[in-house]
Amino acid sequence: MTVVADMQCGSVAARTTPPILGVEELGVRYGALEALAGVSWQVEPGQILGIIGPNGAGKSTCYDAVTNLVVRSGRVVLDGEDVTKVPAHALASRGLRRAFQQNAFFDHLTVLENMVAVLQDDWGTSFPGCIFRPLAERRRAADARAAAAAQLARMRVEPRFHDRYPTEIPYGTQRMLSIALAHGGGAKVLMLDEPAAGLGGEDMRALVELLGALRDDGLSIVVIEHHMDLIMSVADRIVVLDQGRMLAEGTPAEIQANDAVLDAYLGRSE
Numbered sequence: 001m002t003v004v005a006d007m008q009c010g011s012v013a014a015r016t017t018p019p020i021l022g023v024e025e026l027g028v029r030y031g032a033l034e035a036l037a038g039v040s041w042q043v044e045p046g047q048i049l050g051i052i053g054p055n056g057a058g059k060s061t062c063y064d065a066v067t068n069l070v071v072r073s074g075r076v077v078l079d080g081e082d083v084t085k086v087p088a089h090a091l092a093s094r095g096l097r098r099a100f101q102q103n104a105f106f107d108h109l110t111v112l113e114n115m116v117a118v119l120q121d122d123w124g125t126s127f128p129g130c131i132f133r134p135l136a137e138r139r140r141a142a143d144a145r146a147a148a149a150a151q152l153a154r155m156r157v158e159p160r161f162h163d164r165y166p167t168e169i170p171y172g173t174q175r176m177l178s179i180a181l182a183h184g185g186g187a188k189v190l191m192l193d194e195p196a197a198g199l200g201g202e203d204m205r206a207l208v209e210l211l212g213a214l215r216d217d218g219l220s221i222v223v224i225e226h227h228m229d230l231i232m233s234v235a236d237r238i239v240v241l242d243q244g245r246m247l248a249e250g251t252p253a254e255i256q257a258n259d260a261v262l263d264a265y266l267g268r269s270e
């Protein structure tokens with residue numbers, strides 16, 4: 001059973017804010033396997049959308065389809081513009097940013113230098129500038145470090161870790177650094193893939209707080225997550241995938257009360 005049509009009608013009718021990111025009828029095939037079919041969802045500015053589903057449901061494939069990393073059918077609209085044919089790297093510069101399950105850092109750079117490196121577009125030095133305007137370039141480099149430090153602090157990476165190498169900092173802080181680097185400075189939509197994987201109680205609370213703060217700042221976040229407590233507490237809306245298809249879409253309360261979801265995924269307590 002699917003409740004997608006019902007939920008879509010309801011949400012479209014009630015919606016007042018245009019979505020920042022919308023995907024329509026996404027489909028992906030891996031040979032004979034239909035890994036994704038007819039998947040449509042939207043996220044509004046300042047909203048967190050959770051994507052859940054059992055292993056192999058198609059969650060990561062959905063991210064690959066949105067960010068144009070696989071051959072797919074369907075349509076992707078970012079901030080009112082059809083970006084279906086825009087390649088992945090160009091989507092990132094338009095503000096659609098993605099963090100992967102595995103942390104990916106420049107291990108030979110400090111935490112602060114990693115952040116400076118991803119802010120390079122805004123703050124990068126130029127060779128002619130270094131030769132002809134060295135003082136201005138030095139100021140620019142100092143400004144870049146200040147902007148990087150501010151962004152790290154916003155993402156809960158404490159100053160005491162800024163001059164350490166990523167492999168030297170606690171795992172929970174590495175996850176925050178991953179989010180900071182994915183966000184860069186100018187994300188409109190941040191797509192996170194299992195940000196809570198491997199996190200314990202205190203780190204989990206810090207992550208919930210960070211996601212809430214970013215949402216309150218107007219950022220739109222899409223989160224794939226197996227950790228149900230996290231997703232139910234932070235998400236405004238949830239999409240449930242099962243075998244590549246949408247099983248349900250709704251608020252956390254609606255999803256927790258949905259018979260099809262309870263049968264297929266969440267499990268019944270009775």
Ligand SMILES: Nc1ncnc2c1ncn2[C@@H]1O[C@H](COP(=O)(O)OP(=O)(O)OP(=O)(O)O)[C@@H](O)[C@H]1O
Nearest residue numbers: 030031033035053054055056057058059060061062
């Ligand atoms: N490159 C690929 N080639 C062939 N099949 C693939 C490929 N990538 C994924 N699949 C298959 O597509 C289906 C969906 O996989 P996907 O990784 O999207 O699921 P998922 O919901 O993210 O799972 P998990 O929660 O375990 O990460 C699975 O059956 C998987 O084996």
